[in-house]
Amino acid sequence: VLCVAKDFDFFYFVQQWPGSYCDTRQSCCYPKTGKPAEDFGIHGLWPNYNDGTYPSGCDSRNSFDDSEISDLASRLEKDWPTLACPSGDGLKFWGHEWNKHGTCAESVFDQHSYFQTALDLKNKANLLQALTTADIRPNGKFYHLESIKEAIRETVGVTPYIECNVDTSGNHQLYQVYMCVDSSGSNFIKCPVLPHSHPCGSKIEFPSFSDNSNSKNDEL
Ligand code: 5GP
Ligand code: 5GP
Ligand code: 5GP
Known part of the structure; x- marks a missing residue:
């Protein structure tokens, strides 16, 4: 019997809290387009298997081409901002996510529909x-x-899964929120398997990301 492995079983849709990315020892850099709003940002839409493993980097011939998503640039800048250093315009982050994860869902999405789906999922799940x-x-x-x-x-x-990280004072805080999405990218589902992460503790901090927090110029 000819048997073809299934591409993947479901997606993790992962959003990050910018305050918790920035207030750790690693620190952060705001995008060239400016400090993001005080809101969750998309980290990625990641194909996954029900056993907890996942495919990655599935098609080097289909690598990221920013011209395919130019009409989505302003939504991506707002809802999928990059916080890694050095400051970027986002293309590197988005390209990394497409090449590593998106290409493993190319049976369902082309580049444009992959990014559009993630943006639409963020609107559907207004976490803040x-x-x-x-x-x-x-x-x-x-x-x-x-x-x-x-x-x-x-x-x-x-029910989402919460990933915590630790700020410079050692407090556990709300870092990433994982939600599971069916393999068509259209519905939130109960997670078939939970991601792994460090324990949060029963009470966690929700740090701010307002205009003056995390800034080196607070006294100005
Ligand atoms: P970390 O080791 O920081 O948790 O994850 C590093 C990267 O590995 C993530 O940004 C993501 O690209 C990938 N990754 C980690 N855990 C998972 C997972 O459970 N499923 C998938 N699909 N990717 C993951
Ligand atoms: P992952 O492989 O963990 O899905 O993606 C993380 C990669 O994207 C790392 O190479 C990281 O430096 C880069 N990156 C760029 N901007 C961000 C950001 O805002 N958040 C996270 N978690 N990673 C980012
Ligand atoms: P249970 O699934 O039995 O409620 O929890 C098992 C363990 O996972 C407990 O230590 C609990 O604190 C932890 N846990 C439950 N939900 C989450 C979550 O969303 N994030 C993290 N990091 N741990 C969780």
């Missing part, structure tokens, strides 16, 4: 709105991990 509705705000305070997950579950309908 979901948290604010539950009075969970990026103010440097600590919140129960379970209340964060519950607030997102109530508005999006599925």
Whole structure:
């Protein structure tokens, strides 16, 4: 019997909190297009297998071509900003995500539809709105991990997975939110398998990313 391996089973849709990317020992650099808004940003849309493994770098002949997504540039700058150093315009980050992850979903998406799908998923899962509705705000305070997950579950309908990192004072904080999406990229689903990460602890910090936070010129 001829048997063809399935490309992948589902996606992780991963968003990052900029305050928690920036306030660690690694620090960050704002994009050339300016400091991002105080909102979650997309990290990636990652094809995954149900056993927890994942494909990567699937087609070097289909590598990133920015001309295919030029009409999406302003949405990408706003919703998928790069925070790595040195400062970039985003193309390097987006290109990395397409080449590493997007090419493994080329049976479902071309470059344009891959990026457009991720942007649309971010609008569908308005995380900051979901948290604010539950009075969970990026103010440097600590919140129960379970209340964060519950607030997102109530508005999006599925339970997210939270990844934490550690700030320069050693506090565990809300870093990335993982949501699972079916293999067509259209619906949030219950995660078939959870990602691995360091434990969060039962209460975690939600750091701010407002105009004056994380800035070296706070006294000005
Ligand atoms: P880290 O080691 O920082 O958790 O992950 C590094 C990179 O590996 C991520 O940015 C992502 O590209 C990839 N990665 C990590 N975990 C997963 C996973 O569970 N599924 C997929 N598809 N990619 C992952
Ligand atoms: P991953 O392989 O973990 O999916 O993607 C992370 C890669 O993208 C790293 O090489 C990292 O330096 C680069 N990168 C650029 N901008 C960002 C950003 O804002 N967040 C994260 N997590 N990685 C970024
Ligand atoms: P359970 O799945 O039994 O509720 O949790 C198993 C372990 O995973 C516990 O240590 C719990 O704290 C941790 N855990 C549950 N949900 C999350 C999450 O969203 N993120 C992280 N980092 N750990 C979690």
